[in-house]
Every structure is written in structure tokens, then in C-alpha cells.
Amino acid sequence: LKSILKDPELLATQAYIGGQWVDGDNGTFPVTNPARGDVLTEVADLSRAQVAGAIAQAEAAQKEWAKLTGKERAGILRRWFDLMMENAEDLGKILTAEQGKPLAEAIGEVGYGASFIEFFGEQAKRVYGETIPGHQRDKRIMVLKQPIGVAASITPWNFPNAMITRKAAPALAAGCAFVARPSEETPLSALALAVLAERAGIPAGVFNVVPSVNASEIGKEFCENPGVRKLTFTGSTQVGRILLRQAADQVMKCSMELGGNAPFIVFDDADLDAAIEGAMMCKFRNNGQTCVCANRIYVQAGVYDAFAAKLKAATEALSVGDGLADGVTTGPLINDKAVAKVQDHIADATAKGGQILTGGQPHDLGSTFFQPTIVTGVTQDMKVAQEETFGPLAPLFKFEDEDDVIAMANDTIFGLASYFYAKDLSRVYKVAEALEYGIVGVNTGIISTELGPFGGVKQSGLGREGSHHGMEDYLEMKYVCLSV
Numbered sequence: 001l002k003s004i005l006k007d008p009e010l011l012a013t014q015a016y017i018g019g020q021w022v023d024g025d026n027g028t029f030p031v032t033n034p035a036r037g038d039v040l041t042e043v044a045d046l047s048r049a050q051v052a053g054a055i056a057q058a059e060a061a062q063k064e065w066a067k068l069t070g071k072e073r074a075g076i077l078r079r080w081f082d083l084m085m086e087n088a089e090d091l092g093k094i095l096t097a098e099q100g101k102p103l104a105e106a107i108g109e110v111g112y113g114a115s116f117i118e119f120f121g122e123q124a125k126r127v128y129g130e131t132i133p134g135h136q137r138d139k140r141i142m143v144l145k146q147p148i149g150v151a152a153s154i155t156p157w158n159f160p161n162a163m164i165t166r167k168a169a170p171a172l173a174a175g176c177a178f179v180a181r182p183s184e185e186t187p188l189s190a191l192a193l194a195v196l197a198e199r200a201g202i203p204a205g206v207f208n209v210v211p212s213v214n215a216s217e218i219g220k221e222f223c224e225n226p227g228v229r230k231l232t233f234t235g236s237t238q239v240g241r242i243l244l245r246q247a248a249d250q251v252m253k254c255s256m257e258l259g260g261n262a263p264f265i266v267f268d269d270a271d272l273d274a275a276i277e278g279a280m281m282c283k284f285r286n287n288g289q290t291c292v293c294a295n296r297i298y299v300q301a302g303v304y305d306a307f308a309a310k311l312k313a314a315t316e317a318l319s320v321g322d323g324l325a326d327g328v329t330t331g332p333l334i335n336d337k338a339v340a341k342v343q344d345h346i347a348d349a350t351a352k353g354g355q356i357l358t359g360g361q362p363h364d365l366g367s368t369f370f371q372p373t374i375v376t377g378v379t380q381d382m383k384v385a386q387e388e389t390f391g392p393l394a395p396l397f398k399f400e401d402e403d404d405v406i407a408m409a410n411d412t413i414f415g416l417a418s419y420f421y422a423k424d425l426s427r428v429y430k431v432a433e434a435l436e437y438g439i440v441g442v443n444t445g446i447i448s449t450e451l452g453p454f455g456g457v458k459q460s461g462l463g464r465e466g467s468h469h470g471m472e473d474y475l476e477m478k479y480v481c482l483s484v
């Protein structure tokens, strides 16, 4: 991997704590390339005590960092953003090597990840408080917004860069210090971010990266260490529940970006070609491994056959392969377990009457590759209707009635992203308001941007990331009552 980088120093394998590069007390763990199965490199495996040390360093550094003006923090964050953009190709190669997504998509993620640093850096200047008319003649009410303290993150492997920046950027902009525990599958992108943070002049201890294979131990340290004042997590609802329970003992503030089960609804009046384009991006981007991927595609009876035929043609045009190879649109899945889940959902659907329209089989490129698949005749009793597949499986449900499809779309414990295609204006309003989701894409399959508030309702999470609302999760409000 080093040989294909313009700047080989971006491939860091030690942890970054308090401005120092350190080895792990537990030795190292391997990071593999999901496309080929080969070990890319070994990365420092930190002990729980080392993570406690990182929290202490962050606590000390945070006090000075918070004293800077918003404009000073903005300047430093801007340098970090610029460095990410200048090194986007190398960061993309590292990301593809450890995660699998096609290089163009990986470079796209780096730009997306960097956009949070740009945006929140600018927002650092706009952390406005409030004055409220007093309740008595001699009273003045002021509301200050102050950084919460040290924020700790646990993030997944599907967006190894952007899942960290969209937490770290508002944290640092607000004046918090940050301790990131990246996924054990994809620590290299996080460590490359630390290399650039150091070069950008982010003070020692303000941004720390603590790789470890032992996620649950580190999760406990984050929840039990009184130095951590905020836990921010992206991952499964199952792990989110564990962390929320653990965080309860310290009454810690938590942001949770958890699982989804996104409905993608195509009404009779939709622009079908636009719906196909949206569905392809929404379903097959990152090989179906995003928490906002279409998981259930509901198509109204009048356009069902036409939609299925077009989707089949578009799916069969995908080019599966190693993400570093030219022209590849669809990489491997992250590991064999992910492939097994796709197979399980297909087997369950076909056992209950679903039919494979295309794909359905492991890909001959290797054990982590799977054919992009469409299953038709899917119903609410199948696993795909209840659980996130997180893979290249597009299940098509046929529906007749608007109210029925809204009820089916909402029939889930999840509430992250939803999508629908329609032209009728009153339908657009009605459906957008009726979907019980934190995000609704109307006539678009891509909703992610640093400018919008991303987050879920129901068991998809707590809090919002991105937009000016994303800053609030890292700020505390202080009410000052002044008698004059």
C-alpha cells in the first residue's frame, strides 16, 4: 500500500495520544484488505489503561483549546480541511485498501468527510448565546454556550473517514477535545487523519486516536471514566443500547447514530428513470453498506413491472471488483459475515415466496464478493422487511394504496432515512409528513451533506450530525442569572 501513496507517511500504524505516536501495550492487530484478504499492516493495539491515559491528556489539553477564540480554532480546522483535500487521493487509496469501496467513491468520502471540518470550523465563530428579558426589574438572564469537555467516539467501518470527522469537527469547533476509537476493521483512515491533524497544528491532546481490537473494554472505559463528558457512537442499535446502559451510570450525554431500515417508495406518478437512478445510488452505494441505504423498495402496482425491468438492467450493468481497479462500481463486502447475512436474507425471502430477478449468488471473485441481487415479490413477513441487510440486495415489494404503503414503511423499530418518488404535490406533502423518519429524501436517493441535520428517530438514534444543529450536541447551555 505504501508504494502507491504519494506521501507514505500517511500510513501510520501507531496510536496518536497527546501529540505522541505510541505503541500498543497489547501489541498489534492486523488490518486486512477485504478485496484480497491479505494483511495490509499491523496496527497498535491499546490497552484500556492507555485509553484512560489518552482521556487524561485530552482533559488537560481541552482547557487550553477552549480558551482560544472561535476564529482561532476555525483557522486551525481550516488547515486540517485543506490538508485533507490536498491528500484526498492518498486518503482515498488507504480507505479503499482497508474498506473495499471503489477508489472514486473513497475519494468522494474524503471530500464529504473534509466538508464537516470546513463547515464546523466556520461555525466555531457562530456559537451564539442568548439574552432573555429578566423576570424581575433587577434581573438579567444570559445564556452561554460552552464546550461540554472531552468527547469520545466509537465508529464503524463503513465510512472510516467521514464517521469520525462529522463527530470530531463539531467537537473541536465547539472547544471540546476528542478521543476516537475507530473500528478495528478500518483504523488506518483514522490514523491518517491524525497525521494531518498534527500537521495542521491541532494542539497535542486535542485530537487522539486510540485503536484497539477490544471494543467492549474501550466502550466501558469511555462510559466509566469521569474525564469523558460526551459519548458519540455510530453503529448498530444493539451496541448503541449497550453503550446507553453503560453511560447511564455517569448520566453521560450521548449521541447515537444507529441502524436503519430505509423504505424507498416509488409511486405511480414518479419519474421512473429518476427513481431508478436514485434507487441504484441509494441501494448499491458502498455495496449496500450504509445505514441510509434503501432496505425495502416499495413500488406501486401500475409501475412495478416497468421499474423491476429497468432496475434489473441497471443492476446488471454494475461492475464488481477490487475497488482499486479501474472502472469498478461495486467492491467487496467488509467480511465473510456480511456476505452470510445477505445470503440469509435471500434464503429467507425465497423460502417465503420471493423470486430472484438477478444475482443471488456469491461472486466468483472471492469469498467477500457477492452478486448485486434483486428479489421480487417480497412481503412484510420476510427478514428483509424487518432487518437491515447491509449488502447488495434490492428487495421489491408491490403495493396498491398510499395509506397502506405508509403503514408498511413505518412498521419498523427504526426511523433513520426514508425516500419516495412522486410528482403530485399534495401527495409529496402528505407522505413526507407521515413517514416516521429523521430524514426523508423526496425524488432523490442521496441525502448526505454537512449542511443538513442527519439523524434518526425511534431506535435509530439520538441527536443530529451536520448543520448548525450538529454543534449543539457538543455544547452545554449555561443560564446566568444576574442581579444588577
Ligand code: ADP
Residues within 6 Å of the ligand: 154, 155, 156, 157, 181, 182, 183, 184, 215, 216, 217, 218, 219, 220, 234, 235, 236, 237, 239, 240, 242, 243
Ligand atoms: P457494525 O455492524 O456497523 O459493525 P457495530 O455496532 O457492531 O456495527 O460496530 C460499530 C462499532 O462499535 C465498531 O467500531 C465496533 O468495534 C464497536 N463495538 C462493537 N461492540 C461494542 C461494545 N460492546 N462496546 C463498544 N463498542 C463496540
